[in-house]
Amino acid sequence: MKVTVILIVEDEFITSAAIKSDLIEMGYTVPLIVDNGQAAIEQAGKLLPDLILMDITLRGKISGIEAAQVIREKYSIPIIFLTAHSDDLTFHKAIQTEPFGYIVKPYESVSLRTGIKMALFKHSMETKLRESERTVLALLNATPDALVLIDRGKKIVAVNDPMCRRLKKTCAELEGSSITDVIPSGILYPGEEMIDDIFSAGRSFCLEDEHGGTWYETTVYPVLEPDGSIARLAIQSHDITWRKNVEEQLKSVGIEQIEHNMEQFQILNDQIRTPLQAIMLYLSRGEHKYRLQIEEQVKIIDTIVVKLDKGWLESEKVHSFLLRHYHQDMDSRSNPGISKEGRT
Numbered sequence: 058m059k060v061t062v063i064l065i066v067e068d069e070f071i072t073s074a075a076i077k078s079d080l081i082e083m084g085y086t087v088p089l090i091v092d093n094g095q096a097a098i099e100q101a102g103k104l105l106p107d108l109i110l111m112d113i114t115l116r117g118k119i120s121g122i123e124a125a126q127v128i129r130e131k132y133s134i135p136i137i138f139l140t141a142h143s144d145d146l147t148f149h150k151a152i153q154t155e156p157f158g159y160i161v162k163p164y165e166s167v168s169l170r171t172g173i174k175m176a177l178f179k180h181s182m183e184t185k186l187r188e189s190e191r192t193v194l195a196l197l198n199a200t201p202d203a204l205v206l207i208d209r210g211k212k213i214v215a216v217n218d219p220m221c222r223r224l225k226k227t228c229a230e231l232e233g234s235s236i237t238d239v240i241p242s243g244i245l246y247p248g249e250e251m252i253d254d255i256f257s258a259g260r261s262f263c264l265e266d267e268h269g270g271t272w273y274e275t276t277v278y279p280v281l282e283p284d285g286s287i288a289r290l291a292i293q294s295h296d297i298t299w300r301k302n303v304e305e306q307l308k309s310v311g312i313e314q315i316e317h318n319m320e321q322f323q324i325l326n327d328q329i330r331t332p333l334q335a336i337m338l339y340l341s342r343g344e345h346k347y348r349l350q351i352e353e354q355v356k357i358i359d360t361i362v363v364k365l366d367k368g369w370l371e372s373e374k375v376h377s378f379l380l381r382h383y384h385q386d387m388d389s390r391s392n393p394g395i396s397k398e399g400r401t
Contacts (some may be wrong), residue, residue, distance in 0.1 A: 064106040066124070067139065068092035071151060072162065076110060076139075079166050083353045086172070094119025108157075113140040122153075129155060135180040136258060137162070137172055141150065203273075203294040206280070211236050211249070211392050214289065223268075240354045255279055256287055265297070272301045294345065 063085050067073035070285065077087045084358040088104060091097050093116045101109060109128065113121040125136045137158035152159075157176035160168060203220035207213055216231045224231065231239060237249055255262055261278035279287040 061108070062086045062088060062104065062106040063173070064088070064097070064104060064109045065090045066092070066094075066097040066109060066115065068114075068120065069112075072112075072312065076169075079169060080173075083170055083173070093117035093122060094124035096120075097124045098127050098131075100134055101134055106134060108173060108180075109134055109136045110140055111136050111156075113138055113391060123363045125156065126153075135176050137176050201296070205231070205236070205254075205292045207236050207290050207292070208288065211252060213239070220294070252290065255290060259287055270298075271296060271341070272298045273299075 061084075063080055065073055065076055065080075066215055067076060067090065073090045075380055077090060080087050088106075089100055091100055091152055097109070097111065097119055098119075109125075111121045115121050115124070121138065121140075125138070128134055128136065135157040137160060138156050139162055141162045158172040176334045187302060198262050200217070201219055203223045204215075204217045204221050204337075206215040213231050213234055213236055216228055218228075221228055221231065226239065249261060252291050254260075255277060256279070259279050259281075261276060263274065265272065265274050267273075272299045273294045275289055275292060277292050280289040280291050282288050313357075
């Protein structure tokens with residue numbers, strides 16, 4: 058079982074001795090007592106205690122509040138203030154250092170015990186939360202896709218490095234900002250009204266946009282809480298430039314091939330119908346020994362010609378579709394932000 062180490066920073070000998078006695082009786086380890094702010098900072102770095110009990114008024118130039126500020130920034134060690142001053146000004150100054158407790162002297166052993174347990178528990182929870190946040194951030198940055206998370210107030214609560222690079226902003230500039238203030242609609246989200254609809258209806262949304270010659274497919278989807286409610290929206294932007302280039306090449310090649318096939322259908326049609334017409338004209342001028350056999354073969358060939366006609370018509374349909382689709386795509390490129398609604 059891990060032993061909890063507590064550093065006492067107190068310049069009154071009788072008070073510090075009483076605190077040490079109480080802590081040992083509670084089962085904690087007290088390796089040292091210091092009476093000034095500079096020593097508190099130095100010993101905090103050497104001992105790295107689990108908790109510090111810090112008197113606000115100390116000997117020397119550095120107060121307990123100033124020492125606590127340095128220790129919090131350098132070592133993230135939880136601190137409980139001990140003070141005989143309970144006025145508003147002192148409390149306001151102390152609270153700026155984000156202490157884990159505030160006990161007014163003379164204290165009672167029960168309040169000291171409770172304060173220490175609460176501080177250690179709170180610090181443990183904050184440590185787990187920070188580790189969880191680091192894990193989530195590592196996962197977010199593990200993907201090349203640009204990701205951002207917003208809350209119901211449309212504030213950015215998390216963003217990964219690829220998104221920062223795409224927007225040419227730092228995480229500090231983006232986090233805490235309203236998405237509508239830092240990102241224009243139509244780039245990563247379809248508009249404020251659509252965001253409200255996604256929160257209320259719980260359906261996702263997808264749009265494509267082009268920026269600086271790069272095409273992105275961006276999906277906005279709700280993040281469900283354990284109770285099924287929607288507290289956040291995730292926005293994921295994926296680079297689809299390669300797909301757009303392939304589609305354009307396929308469209309271009311496909312249209313050319315269809316046009317070539319239509320031309321071949323027409324040539325074959327003309328090359329077959331002309332001699333067939335000559336044969337039928339020849340047969341119509343008189344009786345012929347093999348008339349029936351010839352007419353039978355002509356019917357077979359004529360059936361093939363009819364199929365060629367159907368093939369040309371079907372090719373024309375495909376050709377028209379590709380042209381319409383191609384022109385629509387060109388229109389969407391000249392008007393970025395064309396959306397695909399209803400994706401689930």
